[in-house]
Amino acid sequence: MSDLGLATSTVAPSFVITSERTGRVWELVIGLEVHCELATATKLFCACPNRFGDEPNTNVCPVCLGLPGSLPVLNERAVELAMRIGRALHCKVRPSVFARKNYFYPDMPKDYQISQYDQPTNVDGYLELPSGARVGIVRAHIEEDTGKNTHAGQGGRIHGADYSLVDYNRAGVPLVEIVSAPDLHSPDDAKAYVSELRAILVAIGASDAKMEEGSLRVDANVSVRPAGSDELGTRCEIKNLNSIRSLGRAIEYEARRQVEVIESGERVRQETRHWDEEAGRTRSGRSKEEAEDYRYFQEPDLVPLEPSAGWISAIDENLPLLPAERRARLAERAGVEPTHSSVAIAVERGLDALAIGAIDAGGDASRVLTHVEHNLAVGGAEDLDPALLAELVTMELEGKLTATQAKTVLAAMVDSGRHPAEIARERGFEAMDTGELEALVDEIIGANPTEWDDFVNGDEKRRGKLSGFFTGQIMKATKGKADGKAVNAILNKRRAQALGQ
Numbered sequence: 001m002s003d004l005g006l007a008t009s010t011v012a013p014s015f016v017i018t019s020e021r022t023g024r025v026w027e028l029v030i031g032l033e034v035h036c037e038l039a040t041a042t043k044l045f046c047a048c049p050n051r052f053g054d055e056p057n058t059n060v061c062p063v064c065l066g067l068p069g070s071l072p073v074l075n076e077r078a079v080e081l082a083m084r085i086g087r088a089l090h091c092k093v094r095p096s097v098f099a100r101k102n103y104f105y106p107d108m109p110k111d112y113q114i115s116q117y118d119q120p121t122n123v124d125g126y127l128e129l130p131s132g133a134r135v136g137i138v139r140a141h142i143e144e145d146t147g148k149n150t151h152a153g154q155g156g157r158i159h160g161a162d163y164s165l166v167d168y169n170r171a172g173v174p175l176v177e178i179v180s181a182p183d184l185h186s187p188d189d190a191k192a193y194v195s196e197l198r199a200i201l202v203a204i205g206a207s208d209a210k211m212e213e214g215s216l217r218v219d220a221n222v223s224v225r226p227a228g229s230d231e232l233g234t235r236c237e238i239k240n241l242n243s244i245r246s247l248g249r250a251i252e253y254e255a256r257r258q259v260e261v262i263e264s265g266e267r268v269r270q271e272t273r274h275w276d277e278e279a280g281r282t283r284s285g286r287s288k289e290e291a292e293d294y295r296y297f298q299e300p301d302l303v304p305l306e307p308s309a310g311w312i313s314a315i316d317e318n319l320p321l322l323p324a325e326r327r328a329r330l331a332e333r334a335g336v337e338p339t340h341s342s343v344a345i346a347v348e349r350g351l352d353a354l355a356i357g358a359i360d361a362g363g364d365a366s367r368v369l370t371h372v373e374h375n376l377a378v379g380g381a382e383d384l385d386p387a388l389l390a391e392l393v394t395m396e397l398e399g400k401l402t403a404t405q406a407k408t409v410l411a412a413m414v415d416s417g418r419h420p421a422e423i424a425r426e427r428g429f430e431a432m433d434t435g436e437l438e439a440l441v442d443e444i445i446g447a448n449p450t451e452w453d454d455f456v457n458g459d460e461k462r463r464g465k466l467s468g469f470f471t472g473q474i475m476k477a478t479k480g481k482a483d484g485k486a487v488n489a490i491l492n493k494r495r496a497q498a499l500g501q
């Protein structure tokens with residue numbers, strides 16, 4: 001990308017692109033449209049199974065094939081999950097109306113998609129990033145998924161394809177499209193938004209939210225503007241983003257491209273662009289449809305949807321704690337800021353309940369968080385008994401286990417569910433008491449008088465080398481049982497004594 005002659009910086013307050021050509025500074029504006037497939041047993045308007053990976057065109061019926069005379073029947077569970085998404089994103093749930101979005105493409109056999117248009121179910125919410133920043137949610141509406149086209153031949157695009165295949169198993173699968181406000185200003189924030197949204201969708205059981213299987217699909221709207229401006233520039237919508245990593249790369253590439261276009265005196269054309277992961281660039285797709293191209297009108301075969309106040313409050317009562325609330329809860333118990341990285345990691349790994357349990361059982365909070373962050377990225381860790389984790393960190397704190405030993409013991413605890421003291425004893429990790437260790441250090445000093453003299457009188461560099469030598473000897477003698485920190489402390493104490501300090 002350096003061929004564009006642009007430099008990037010992430011200095012506060014936000015990610016900016018500085019043009020090497022003109023020195024002008026540009027900022028990014030990003031709004032994301034996320035489609036998620038709902039985890040229902042059946043499709044949105046028929047009883048066909050909603051299942052990924054089945055033999056093509058086996059989960060189909062007259063309704064989802066759009067055959068004449070068939071009528072849609074709304075799936076209550078899909079509405080329930082859509083409302084859960086709305087409430088988890090702090091949206092208002094409103095009476096809504098289904099609409100026909102007309103277009104002609106073989107993936108939609110009816111020639112229209114049933115969606116919601118000017119009266120969506122959920123409006124006006126927000127999502128809180130782990131950094132604490134809030135991103136506005138404009139709407140989260142219900143619609144049906146389309147079938148899946150496969151264009152055989154070069155390029156996988158419809159133009160120039162030898163032939164095309166279509167699988168209608170996905171046609172009519174319930175979707176919720178979540179539209180953010182243009183509140184994001186860096187690739188990293190966009191990535192954090194999608195990660196957080198995915199975590200919320202999974203936590204509330206609304207979707208399995210797998211980008212690799214297409215049950216979570218992200219389109220990124222990107223524009224640039226002179227830093228400090230509050231006008232919106234012309235945007236492009238990037239499709240075909242199959243991972244969070246691609247999302248970040250595509251946004252950065254696209255923003256640099258737009259700066260280059262503007263600085264060379266041209267205008268950004270509003271269009272759909274496709275991300276080419278291999279080439280690391282976006283390519284022009286079709287020019288953007290306007291709403292009138294879709295000739296929206298109210299779906300005559302469905303009545304308006306008016307969830308009762310009772311239904312909405314039942315949904316609120318049944319929402320689990322959301323990731324942001326869980327971060328706040330853990331941070332409070334651990335006495336750290338909710339934006340602390342280990343707090344976010346604990347929640348992401350589903351280990352926050354374990355951490356809180358261990359802290360409540362008397363475990364030192366900072367050591368508990370350290371273990372969760374560095375030593376518990378393993379399956380089965382969530383089943384660990386918090387009281388045993390507390391006991392482990394206490395053994396560590398009392399000097400009965402070194403940090404390295406504690407890590408080993410912890411791994412064995414996850415595997416076996418056994419008691420840390422028992423594992424430590426078995427592995428010969430019994431604490432060396434201080435007296436025993438001091439005696440051993442003195443013995444090693446006595447056996448190496450030249451090195452010791454050098455250690456006492458040498459310069460700092462020499463001393464560093466020799467402290468490594470002595471520690472090595474002691475580790476050898478104790479088969480690694482000694483605590484390196486304690487050894488160092490004794491060496492320094494003896495040196496001070498030798499210097500008569």
Ligand code: ADP
Pocket residue numbers: 029030031032033179180181182183221222223232233234235
């Ligand atoms: P459309 O109806 O054409 O899809 P919307 O106004 O609903 O357009 O916006 C779609 C998405 O594009 C939203 O996520 C919104 O935040 C984002 N967006 C709108 N304008 C801009 C812009 N100038 N730059 C970046 N994103 C934008």
Ligand code: MG
Pocket residue numbers: 033
């Ligand atoms: Mg849109």
Ligand code: ZN
Pocket residue numbers: 043046047048059060061062063064065172
């Ligand atoms: Zn069907």
